[in-house]
Amino acid sequence: MEPRPAAPRPRLCDSLGADQTPSASTLNAARAEARPAGRRAPAVAAVLPAGGSGERMGVPTPKQFCPVLERPLISYTLQALERVCWIKDIVVAVTGENMEAMKGIIQKYQHQRISLVEAGVTRHRSIFNGLKALAGDQPDSKLSKPEVVIIHDAVRPFVEEDVLLKVVTAAKEYGCSDYDLEFGTECLQLALKYGHIKAKLVEGSPDLWKVTYKRDLYAAESIIKERISQHICLVMDTKDENHVGHRLEEVLKDELNHVKVTSRLPCHTGRDLDQIMSEQCYSYVCVNVMTSDFEEIRKLVDMLEESNLSILYPVVVISVYFLDYKSVPFDQKMENLMQIREYAKEVKKRNILLCGLLIYYPQDEHKLQESLRQGATIIATLIKERNSGLVGQLLVA
Numbered sequence: 001m002e003p004r005p006a007a008p009r010p011r012l013c014d015s016l017g018a019d020q021t022p023s024a025s026t027l028n029a030a031r032a033e034a035r036p037a038g039r040r041a042p043a044v045a046a047v048l049p050a051g052g053s054g055e056r057m058g059v060p061t062p063k064q065f066c067p068v069l070e071r072p073l074i075s076y077t078l079q080a081l082e083r084v085c086w087i088k089d090i091v092v093a094v095t096g097e098n099m100e101a102m103k104g105i106i107q108k109y110q111h112q113r114i115s116l117v118e119a120g121v122t123r124h125r126s127i128f129n130g131l132k133a134l135a136g137d138q139p140d141s142k143l144s145k146p147e148v149v150i151i152h153d154a155v156r157p158f159v160e161e162d163v164l165l166k167v168v169t170a171a172k173e174y175g176c177s178d179y180d181l182e183f184g185t186e187c188l189q190l191a192l193k194y195g196h197i198k199a200k201l202v203e204g205s206p207d208l209w210k211v212t213y214k215r216d217l218y219a220a221e222s223i224i225k226e227r228i229s230q231h232i233c234l235v236m237d238t239k240d241e242n243h244v245g246h247r248l249e250e251v252l253k254d255e256l257n258h259v260k261v262t263s264r265l266p267c268h269t270g271r272d273l274d275q276i277m278s279e280q281c282y283s284y285v286c287v288n289v290m291t292s293d294f295e296e297i298r299k300l301v302d303m304l305e306e307s308n309l310s311i312l313y314p315v316v317v318i319s320v321y322f323l324d325y326k327s328v329p330f331d332q333k334m335e336n337l338m339q340i341r342e343y344a345k346e347v348k349k350r351n352i353l354l355c356g357l358l359i360y361y362p363q364d365e366h367k368l369q370e371s372l373r374q375g376a377t378i379i380a381t382l383i384k385e386r387n388s389g390l391v392g393q394l395l396v397a
């Protein structure tokens, strides 16, 4: 048994926005429903086999450590399990040569309740090593013996709380059918052969698919991007209802009709933004009406940093300026705006992707509408793609 990694820093809130899992209270209600009256909840732990070499992926790095949006795949799987508050311990089996790298991942992404064991030469042996650590008879182990152990491949990042609950409930409630004995998958057979325990096959969801080939990494990245782009916070530095910024909001809502767009006042005006940080929004559009400096953006970036939001996912911030035909001279405004390049480089280190967007604001109504549409399309693309190559760019609509 490996020593536990260094204590993590303060945690993000448990029910992260990137997934569609129910909150802890939903789960408690679901568990209460699922549990026959008078029965107490079983103590649950999880074992994650993560000791494979990922031969079919065809890259030197084992697939569980391959980056998805610059974060190792296994970190997403850990996140999916650790947000389930009723899983007490998570034991991960990794090879000796990847042990230090795994500790680094746990520390960097602030994972909790994780213990590491050495993997075996086969998946079954890796799982067996994890189970031994949970057996409750290891002299140095701080882990207590659970009643139910969830076995979950480290390369299945999208597991949902409800399917885990079904598995645990089935493990407690059901016996094993002849069908399961005949057609059960390998862990099931292992449990039957060596554990002399009953087992039940529970239907999973299509999301439980496993990252096996290189194309699966691209699929995983697309799914994650889509999940974290479902909410946009629009920060508008004017209360003027007639300002063109509000028209941009309308066009954005129209363009992205499946996305939640919330409008907020700037950071200095109080707690509005605190609230949105707690909703775990990963996309911000700041409409700068009054100024062409970066004061508001700086405040927003500071708040994002404090909230730890960008530890797990890249946060997109788009700073929007209107190129008003009657405003300050263009070259003077541009000189200020060009500072975005250096500042964006700095905040990129904190996983915040900052871009500027200039929206042409002509007198002609038709042309203005065209500019706003173009602006909304650029915003939608920046948020959906989260392309770090565009960081610091001033785009023009």
Ligand SMILES: Nc1ccn([C@@H]2O[C@H](COP(=O)(O)OP(=O)(O)OP(=O)(O)O)[C@@H](O)[C@H]2O)c(=O)n1
Pocket (backbone or CB within 6 Å): 048, 049, 050, 051, 052, 053, 054, 055, 056, 057, 062, 063, 064, 093, 119, 120, 121, 122, 123, 124, 126, 127, 153, 154, 155, 210, 211, 212
């Ligand atoms: N000796 C092994 C082999 C596999 N696994 C883990 O079991 C899970 C499912 O296995 P699989 O997808 O087959 O992974 P690999 O063996 O790494 O893939 P490949 O067969 O392409 O080499 C993975 O999380 C993998 O890391 C393990 O813990 N120990």
Ligand SMILES: O=C(CO)[C@H](O)[C@H](O)COP(=O)(O)O
Pocket (backbone or CB within 6 Å): 123, 151, 153, 185, 186, 187, 188, 210
């Ligand atoms: O995909 C696998 C390895 O390639 C696993 O063997 C598969 O997940 C086994 O399923 P279970 O743990 O339910 O027996």
